[in-house]
Amino acid sequence: MKRRLILIMSLYFASLSIFYAQNKSLPSVWNLEQCLQYAVSNNITVKKAELSKNTSELNYKQSKNNRLPSLSANLSGSMTNGTSIDPITGSFQDEFYTSSNASINSNITLYNGSKVNNTIIQNKLLVSQNDLYVQQAANNIILSITEAYVQALYYQEGIEIAKNSAKSTEELLKQGEVKFKNGALSRSELADLESQNATNQYNIVTAQTQYSQQILVLKQLLELEPEDDFQIEIPHSSDVGNYLIPDKQSIYSKAIDKLPDTKIYDVAKEINEKDLDIAKAGFLPTVSLSAGLSTGFSSTRENINFGRQLDGNKSEQLSLSVSIPIFSKFQNKTNIALAKIKIQESELDKLQANKDLYKKVETAWLNAVTNQNENVASKTLRDTSRLSYDLAIKKYEFGGSTTTDLLVSQTNYLNAEQKYLQTKYMGILYQQLLQYYQGNPIKIQ
Structure with missing residues (x-):
């Protein structure tokens, strides 16, 4: 009993050491490249697609083995009594x-009408198709991770803006309290400053909550455990409004060539064509x-x-x-007709996949073009609003404007800063989408 207890405790502590060793290998601060690599290796959907590929590889191997002769041995013994x-x-x-x-x-x-050979070719095509499904599953998680990561960066910078705004308002409130004591500021104007200060403090909490929620989304996409420490690396990204936008048709051509989205249906058509050949073999001896x-x-x-x-x-x-075969109750004829229908369906699926891919490329391209124009305008608006706010502060300090005018100027500046921030990170996302559709790696500097 004592030896069994010692063995159980040893296994328990060994499992703990393995657990902590595995978690120790995970970084506490993740950049986008680490997120993408980890997600592709650990995502459940990707793993299931890989298992489907493994299944198709085994079926392909077995179909080749079906050309070999079968071999069996039989042994029997009996005891008999009576006439026989x-x-x-x-x-x-x-x-x-x-x-x-x-x-x-x-x-x-x-x-058998080349049925075995056609089945081998068909199973080989199924391996290729499942490989494309693995690529597609990996690409889908890459896009989801990228979008969630950029969104987290946006919320993180929103925290800094909220903190800077609160710090500015705290300074104004201190000045307002001094002016109120000296009789240079009414109680109503001081209340406005206090209200704005409370609002800015609340905005910090809201921004932090949004960031925490987005980190949770990203963590769940990565299939991390709840107890895993996870934070994202903040890249030193500058303005992204001047990135090169290739021609729309050029992006689409590269997407057709490098992404699996439409290739899947090319292989599907070949698979269905082999179904037709196998169905025709039903008429042969x-x-x-x-x-x-x-x-x-x-x-x-x-x-x-x-x-x-x-x-x-x-x-x-x-x-x-x-x-x-003489008469199969028209089963062979039906199988041929069904195979032809599947070929037509795969052709329509290919057309639809092409349209869907072009729509995605066109949308990403248009968003990128629009974003570049918006980025210039939002940056100008932010800079001018910042200048106007700085001048309003100086004017307020010398008693040349009211508290209401100052707070309106601050609100305008914050709105302009938020608009620029949104435009900036949407630009980062659109830029990465264009890289993805061209078959290039996604990377945020």
Whole structure:
């Protein structure tokens, strides 16, 4: 009992050490590249797609093995009492006797309308198709991770803006309290400053909550455990409004060439064409070759020993059979018609996939072009609003404007800063989308 307890405790602490070693290998601060690599390696959908690919590879291997001849051996023994025919000697017996039989048989299909070969080709195509599904699953998680990561960066910078705004308002509130004591500021104006300060403090909490929620989304996409420490790396990204936008048609051509989205349906059509060939083989004959070797022993032949009986009772068989289909209740005709329908469906699926991909490329391209124009305008608005706010502060300090005017100027600046921030990170996302559709790696500097 004591030894069992020691063993259980040893296994428990060993599992703990493995757990902590695994978690220790995970970074606490993740950049986008680390997120993408980890997600592709650990995402459940990607893993399931890889298992489907493994299944198709096994089916492909087995279909090649189906060209080999089959081989089987049989052993049997019996005891008989009463009138019967000895299965070894063929004579009538009216006594108790024992007999045994051994045989080995082989069969191979020589011709079946190339059904075996077409099945091999079809299974090889299924391997290629499942490989494309793995790529597609990986691409989908890459896009989801990228979007969530950029959104987290946006919320993180929003925290800094909220903090800077709160710090500015705190300074104004301190000045306002001094002015109120000196009688240079009314209680109503001081209340406005206090209200704005409380609002800015609330905005910090809201921004932090949004960031935490987005980090949780990203963490869940990465399939991380709840106890795993996770923070994102903040890149030193500058303005992204001047990135090069290639021609829309050029992006689409590269997407067709490098992404699996439409290639899947090209392979699907080839698979269905092989289904048609296999269905046509149903009208053709099947030629098979069989061979066998058998021997046996009977206790009724007491004068002949076991070894001599096995040698003397040997028989060899070789047979060639031809199976010719005559009437299959129109099943072969139906199978051909169904295969042709599947080919037409795969052609339509390919057309739809092309349209969907072009729509995605066109949308990303248009968003990128629009974003570049918006980025220039939002940056100008932010800079001018910042200048106007700075001038309003100075004017307020010298008593040239009211508290209301100052707070309106601050609100305008914050709105302009938020608009620029949104435009900036949407630009980062659109830039990465264009890189993705061109088959280039996603990377935020």
